[in-house]
Amino acid sequence: MKKKLFLSLLWALVVTASVYAQSDSPYLTKTFSGRSLSNLRVETSGGSIAVVGDQSSGVKVEMYIHPNNWNGKSTLSKEEIEERLEDYIITIREEGNTVVARAERKNKMNNDWKRSLSIGFKVYTPRTFATDLRTSGGSIRIASLTGEQHFTTSGGSIKANDLSGNIKGRTSGGSIEVANCTQYIDLATSGGSIKANELEGQISLKTSGGSIALTSLNGDIVATTSGGGIRADGIQGALNTSTSGGSIRMSNLAASVKARTSAGSIEADFDRLGEYVSLSTSAGSVRVNMPLNKGLDLDLRGNKVSIPLKNFDGRADKDRVQGSMNGGGIPVTLSASSGSVYVN
Structure with a gap:
């Protein structure tokens, strides 16, 4: 718990620093104190969004x-900002139990980038709060919340920390x-890598263009990529992972x-076996280190298969081992279409 608290506080400081790096101070601040407030909706087409659930009550935007x-300029005067804001509709208000923060161009077909602004929001809410966040041109940072996110x-990129509930995030670029999150976690990107640490629950992580790194995950886990390698360490529960363009390294x-x-x-290193092991590759070898004192049903295939067999009943050839060890039990399927299979 102390480790998670420290990481949450550190992440909040990073979020604050990244937002303030854009500007020394907010252009506008509004606070809402309604007791019935429970939802947040933020939309912007040209900036980043950060939400931190550190308020005891009320909401600050x-x-x-x-x-x-x-547009080639690093700073704008107050007069320049106000003049360019005439091209935008800014909404920051309460709508029922929802706080809405929205920045949108009046003429969405206007492509005059020289007059465009990057408008970002940082919102402080109570811990128990639901969010709906959307941006077309910036990153999203979200932390310390319980509820539907x-x-x-x-x-832009996504950073999520210390969340609990139904969590769904998408980025195309x-x-x-993601770290220290629990319950239902569904995150996907079409153009980047994924790093996941200290997650628990039903977990889905997908990328079409990057690597995946998993550390200390526990639950029903799906992690897939079409364009990178996969590393996993300290996994409990059930892991279903695949890649079309890299190697897979798993330990602990x-x-x-x-x-x-x-x-x-x-490569897979097991401290303890679960209900099954199924590893397959079309263009490499399979190397596994695992306990062999349990009842196992073996089906191993490769150009060469190497495994120390004891209490074995079945077929054992150079390129195929099929049968049971210690009376059978856990199914272990290892396949290397153009490589070798090595166990222990």
Whole structure:
């Protein structure tokens, strides 16, 4: 618990520093004290969003403005900002039990980047709060919340920390970092890597263009990538992972594991076996270190298969081992279409 608290506080400081790096102070601040407030909706087309659940009560919204990177200016005067804001509709208000913060251009077909602004929001809420966050041109940072959290960005990264509940996030152009989250976690990116640490529950992590690193996860886990390697350490529960473009390295496993790759090798080190082991590769070898004192049903295939067999009943050839050890039990399927299989 102390470790999680320290990481949460450290992450909040990082979020604060990153937001203040855009501007020394918020352009606008509004506070809401309604007791019935329980939801937050933030939308912006050109900036980042940060939400931290550190308020004892009430909601504080800060709006930050700085020049869009396309227009070549690092700072704007107050007069320039006010003049350019005439092109935008800014909404910061209560709507029922929801606080709404929205920045949108009046003319969405206007592509004059020289006049465009990057408008970002940082919001402080109570711990128990639901969010719906959307940005087309910035990153999303979200921390220290319990409830339903939905967040989407088309052009930035996602960092999520210390969340509990139904968590769903999407990005089309950035990486994902997630830590200290529980219950239902569903995160996906089309253009970046994924780093996940200290998660528990039903977990889905998907990327089409990057690597995946998993550390200390416990639950029903799906982690897939089409364009990178996969590393996993300290996994409990059940892991289903695959890649079309890299190797898979797994250590300190105490889980049921299904892992597949089309373009690399697989290494797996088990502290304790789960209900099954299924590892397959089309373009590499499979190397496994696991306890062999349990009842196992073996089906091992490769150009060469090497395993120390004791109390074995079945077929054992150079390229195929099929049968039971210690009376049979846990199914262990290892396959290397163009490589070797090594156990212990």
